[in-house]
Amino acid sequence: MAFASFLGRVLFASVFILSAYQEFNEFGVDGGPAAKALRPKFDAFTHRVHSQVGFQLPQIDTQILIAGAIALKGLGGVLFIFGSSFGALLLLLHQLIATPIHYDFYNYESEDKEFTQLFIKFTQNMALFGALLFFIGMKNSIPKRQHKKAPKTKTY
Numbered sequence: 001m002a003f004a005s006f007l008g009r010v011l012f013a014s015v016f017i018l019s020a021y022q023e024f025n026e027f028g029v030d031g032g033p034a035a036k037a038l039r040p041k042f043d044a045f046t047h048r049v050h051s052q053v054g055f056q057l058p059q060i061d062t063q064i065l066i067a068g069a070i071a072l073k074g075l076g077g078v079l080f081i082f083g084s085s086f087g088a089l090l091l092l093l094h095q096l097i098a099t100p101i102h103y104d105f106y107n108y109e110s111e112d113k114e115f116t117q118l119f120i121k122f123t124q125n126m127a128l129f130g131a132l133l134f135f136i137g138m139k140n141s142i143p144k145r146q147h148k149k150a151p152k153t154k155t156y
Contacts, residue, residue, distance in 0.1 A: 006081075012131070013077035016091055020073035023066060031063035038062050038101070045101045069098060085139050092132045099125040 026032035039062045046057040072094040079087025103122035108115035 005083075009081050009083065013080045013087075013091075015128075016073040016080075016094070017077035020070045020077065023070050024074070027063075027066065027070070031066045034069075035062040035066050038065060041101050041104055044104060044107055048107070069094060080135075083139070085136055088132050088136050088139070092129065092136070095125055095129045095132065099129070 023032065023034050026034065030036075042060075042062060042065065050056050072090050076087045076090030076094065080091060081087075099122060103118045103125060105115050105118035105122055108118065
């Protein structure tokens with residue numbers, strides 16, 4: 001049973017680790033293709049947040065965003081493999097930040113082809129988010145082993 005649990009964590013975390021590895025290899029001096037693809041989506045996201053909520057997000061270099069995503073996915077994935085709740089929290093943080101920016105279905109009309117594709121990807125990533133929440137919940141629901149103290153002998 002322990003091996004199956006470990007194998008499941010390896011398969012789950014491999015998605016994040018391989019993605020971080022690919023982005024790291026393509027990073028270069030300009031952040032690579034990930035930074036080029038992220039800039040317009042991040043600008044649209046900050047504009048939407050400002051127009052809907054009235055809060056102005058600060059200007060952030062996309063290279064820093066990509067480097068942060070690589071760190072969260074890489075470190076979180078490795079720690080998650082070993083059953084760490086902290087690793088799961090790092091992956092959860094990545095999903096919470098990256099998913100609404102990358103999969104911005106809300107910027108399209110529901111009849112558009114892009115809407116459907118982005119909405120499907122968004123819901124898939126929300127399923128990963130839910131799986132991470134489930135892992136953290138299960139991890140916290142298992143009682144920790146308590147070492148039994150040796151019974152004290154009564155002296156008369």
